Amino acid sequence: MKTTHDLLGLMKFMGRDNWQGDLQDVMDAHFGAVLDETDLDFEELGDILGDHWQMTLWGCAFEDALSQEFEGGRNPIDDYLKRRGWKESAQTRTYMTALRSSLMSLYEVSEIVPGQSFLARDLLRGGDPVLVHEGTATKTLHLWEKIAARIVEIGGRRILAGGVLPFSSEATDFLMDGVREITGKSKRSRAKLHLEDDALRMAAPFFTIAWLMDALPKLLRQTLPEMRNRDGEAFLFHEVRFPLAEGAAPGDVAARLATVTALEPASERFWNWLETKPAKPIHRAGKPDVLSFDVTMEGGVPVLGNIEMKDGVLVLxxxxxxxxxxxxxxxxEALDWLVRTPLTSIQTVEQLMASRPPGPGPRQSDLPPDVEARLVHEMLDRQYRSILDEPVGMLGNKSPRAAARSKAGRYKVAEWLKYLELQSARHPDPADPMASYDFTWIWRELKVEDLRR
Incomplete structure (x- = not known):
């Protein structure tokens, strides 16, 4: 039995001689430039992206073809319903009619009710967010995620059509710049971008192009940006393990560490190693592919590392x-005879990421979950509070406080905060303290709560 959204009959109909050329033209508009640039065939996209994304991209192009009027005002859905509509259920005919007038746009997701609905704000046409009824997608969507999709109305309820693409921040910027260029819009604030339906319909292939131009280089190269700490030193993670000497007890070690002014205890078994010299600005490499950052305590004191007692071993x-x-x-020098010769292990950023399991795993901390969450959230509070007065690349190298003083800057600050929240929500383990951090206070601090929608 056919489902409400079964388009199999329509797909077969589009294979007829009088529609094949039109469908191929649409496919060329969506994929031709990217395939030429990367010297790939369409079939090879499945090997790189996976069959799911290959078919999703094909579906986006196919739905575009269904919404177009070709030479002489011809439309495939009109033609199909006239010739074969009697074969379809009333629900399917209604869905096809809705697709006929649908438009691909970029939406920002909020107020997600898993298995039921979410709000979608159109970033290209403006207006208030609309309620979309959706079961499957809402189980994987995250707050402030951006998706390219067609939203159609069936029986007074808005639903997603078949082709839905998640957009990263890079793909979003690529799309925005491309849409402005092909529609003749000036490079104005993204909040002011308001496209008419005809312009948006013309831009449909660019959603596929933008998504591919973001995804393919990442998958083909699999490279990470260069990362450096506050002092400009390349990220190379070191774990230095100090086995306790015979006769030494953890309490003896803790007593010695209490005399080191550079160490601040966070618990009986955990210390932050702080910079005792006057804090200096974070070293900026000045390159777009180099990330420079570090963790600071409240008041801006840099954290140089962490020290923890684990199973009779002190770990730096x-x-x-x-x-x-x-x-x-x-x-x-501080522990002297209490510890034996240390052993050091080193990992690059790539090695550290590769060593992590693909999904949520068991908690490794010895701390109770509530204590661990409090410590992590306090650390994030300190880190974000210091960032509020430091230059941020996404804000044109202005600090969040400075950017929030102008109307245009407030929109940029809201986008930055949404990006932070989205990255936090995407943590593979929803129970991890990093995933449960509440950003509300930052919105209030910067007085941009009215843009959190």
Missing amino acids: AVNSAARAARGTELLS
């Missing part, structure tokens, strides 16, 4: 070779 964790050398010397 830092993010550079220079800090590993400094930390090893610091602890060796």
Whole structure:
């Protein structure tokens, strides 16, 4: 039995001689430029992206063909319903009619009710968010995620059509710039972009192009941006393990560490290693493919590393070779005979990511979940509070406080905060403290709560 949204009959109908050429023209508009640029065949996209995304992209192009009027005002849905509509159920005919006038646009997702609905704000046509009834997609969507989709109305309820593409921030910027160019719009604030339906219909292939131009290089190269800490040192994660000497007890070690002014205890078994020299600005490499950042305590004091007592071993964790050398010397002098010769393991960013399991795994911390969550959230509070007064690339190298003082800057700050929340929500383990962090206070602090919609 056919489902309400079964388009199999229509797909077969589009294979007829009088529609094949038109369908091929649409496919060329969606894929031709990208395939030429990457020297790939359409079939090879499945090998790179996976069959699911290949078929989703094909579906986006197919739905575009269904909504177009070709030479002489011909439309495939009109033709199909006239010739074969009697074969379809009333629900399917209604769905096809809705597709006939549908438009692909870019939406921002909010107020998700898993298995039921979400709000979608049109980023290209403007207006208030609309309620979309959706079961499957809402189980994987995240707050503030951006999706390219066709929203159609059936029986007074808005639903998603078949082709839905998740858009990263890079793909969104690529799309926005491309849409402005092909529609003759000036590079104005994204909040002011308001396309007419005809212009949006003309831009339909660019959604596929933008998604592919973002996804393919990442999958083909699989490279990460260069990462550096506050001092400009390349990220190279060091774990220095100090086995306790015979006769030494964890309490003895803790007592010695209490005398080191650079160490601040977060619990009986965990210490933050702080920079005792005056804090200096984060080293900026000045390159778009280099990320520079670090963690600070409240008040802006940099955190150089963490020290934790685990199963009779004192573990120093830092993010550079220079800090590993400094930390090893610091602890060796402070602990003297209490520890044996340390053992060091080193991981690059790529190795660290590859060593992580693909999905949520068991918690590794010895701390109770509520204590761990409190410590992580306090650390994030300090980190984000310091960032509010530091230059941020997404804000044109202005600090969030400075950017929030202008009308245009407020929109940029809202986009930045939505990006942070989305990255947090995408954590593979929803129970992890990083995923449960509440950004509400930052919206209030910067007085942009009215844009959190």
